[in-house]
Amino acid sequence: MHMRVIAGTIAAFAVSTMVVATEQHGPHFDVPKQDSAKAEELAKQLAALSARVDRNEAKLLAECAYATVARLRQEYRMFGTPIFNNFLVYHGWKKRGYCYQWTEDLLLALDTLKLKTLELHWGESYAGTWRENNCVVVTAKGQAFDHGMILDSWRHFGHLRWNLVPSDEDRYYENPKYAQMVRTRAASKASAVNRGVAFETRVAPRWKTGD
Template sequence: MFALWGTSFATASEQPQKSAKRTDSSRGEFSGSFQVPRGDLAKAEALANQLAALSPRVDRNEAKLLADCAYATVSQLRRQYGMFGTPIFNNFLIYHGLKKRGYCYQWSEDLMIALDALRLSSLDLRWGESNPGNWRENNCLVVTAKEQPFRSGIMLDCWRHLGQLYFGPVASSWEPYVENSAFARDVRHIAAARNVSEHNHRVAFHSRTDASGKTRD
């Protein structure tokens, strides 16, 4: 029965739509296109608008590229993770070994790795966390204009909304988020080594693992 929970079917609104692509091999930039679900096209455009508004120096094409990649990636992860019920219930399934991934930090890890591959020059990706070190901890990504303060950015949160991407000013969040640049470096180091953690961690429904394999809860 549990195997059925890992299976998902694309609805009409989730059917992929082609998006823009950018190629510049001389700058080492990402080359490819993203399949944004039809139902997310307007949301992706709204996210791109918010990102472009962060600073006059933000490249509008990069803002759109990041937004399209984020929605395409989250759609793919939603199917891979097989989200079911509530976020806490999914943590319960992972904790008991019935699912492999889907903790909040894993959503943020996988999304960060996908967005990092874009090699954007006018936007920075930062790791945000609220209530660090206790059972209420949540992790997200925060996108800022290049070299601008963390609190000026736009948060990207997937876990709390069961795999539906939420975005908005991090400064307006009902929970205070702080930056954890050390953990962001850990994620990038693991990704560069092609060794992203896939194992489960026996903690109370919510944990995070750093590059050394030590569990933080």
């Protein structure tokens, strides 16, 4: 009996030590080798958003973003151009891969980091049109959306690209309501909302008329 108590105490101590170590060092993400330098540069640029940004947090976010996009690229089986990818999803040959789905999955993955010095926003351009694109925008905590960093994959064939909001070729606006809906839906595990995308609004109506 005495030995069982000792063994149990040792096991409990080992588990608590592992938990503390994990909390101290944070989660680990498998960044593809070809993306490691890009992840390091993204971390530097995120840290440069404000003197208030924690460098370790910026590094964690960058690594999570690259690892997540690499995983989604495999899951989505990205093929061809972004619009052709939409075509495959629209006709049921692929389950996911619309621009908003890339953004939803990346946003939710980054949310798990419980960021304290950085904030995540939902960005969109040409909302409600065939040109619509969505992205995650990262800002320092309390910083204006227009000063943030765009994280986008759909436009780049499933590879993460990033740049500051003002430098993008398209004008992006924040949509906090949609971001909240995504988070609420994920938390409640409700059914997905069917959101209009480029291929649905531009191509499908033409095909219905026999084009």
